[in-house]
Amino acid sequence: MALERLKKQLEFIVEIDKLKHIFRQNVLIKDRRNENDAEHSWHITLMAMLLKEYYVHPDIDLLKVMKMTIVHDLVEVYAGDTFCYDEEGNMDKVAREKESAKKLFGMLPEDQEQEMWSLWWEFETQQTHEAKFGACLDRLQPLILNSRTEGHTWKKPGVNKEKVLERNAVMKDYAPRLWEYVLQELNIAVEQGYLAE
Template structure:
């Protein structure tokens, strides 16, 4: 990481203060006790913790410290672009354009070397081609599954989600980067849906 001179502290604090707005972005997924929606800041922290805890299930060439950085940064764009539930109805191209504009603005608040580093991590995560990003994307999909199960269906009820939708929209991404995690969580998800019929 590049050392940032002290005269850039104002820019760094401006970014940190702007990042606090992520706490106001509500997601479709409720917290585990179903008492309220999870916010995007909570989600970012929680998926970073998931990556740390589940690191042994990553491919050998995955750098967990980079994955954690990606996960802490990945949803900051929702400050401007909003959350897009995976099972919701939205224009993917339009959402992608909004997120890229948000990334330009938000990471642009930082001093140049840091802005470039963080934006590169965000872009790498979005592309989901490197081993680190593939594992990060997998873990980003696992956490909502666990919350929806512990909350009695959570956003699955709201969006009338089926097991087939979970397999195609979520399972493919999770199994790509964390196959043993997918096997474990898929059994639990399957059992949940079996009780709903």
């Protein structure tokens, strides 16, 4: 019985190795290769430790935040990455990701399956301050990479300053000091021609 439990957990750990092959639209600073979801999740989880003080309620539960940021992209193992500015792809994103969550989280023992669902859904729907802070980090990290790679993703068709502002809006109310940084970087990007007005 206990053996069956560990076996399930290990098979899940093997399965999520695939997240290292799910590539995002943004690129790494050094050699401009596309970043994958595992790298992105690592980066924002570490950022949670360093930037918590800028959230409007700095007394949020950091463990909850780190659990959410570490698992938030797992469903992309089957559903793939949906570019945040792809309007068509975002129409059925939730349905595709729920299917994926069912299949992936279903590999785990029931209590852990429940925990994964609840962390992922809390993050996805931004119900709590912990989820909202996680969303700030999930937006801020690619913005930092874009600002250091001549706006790699910002040059894609259909992206402009208004859309990037909208994408990052969660910081306006919930992390005003980070929002100031966002505004500053976007102004520089427009000035330098990396982002359409």
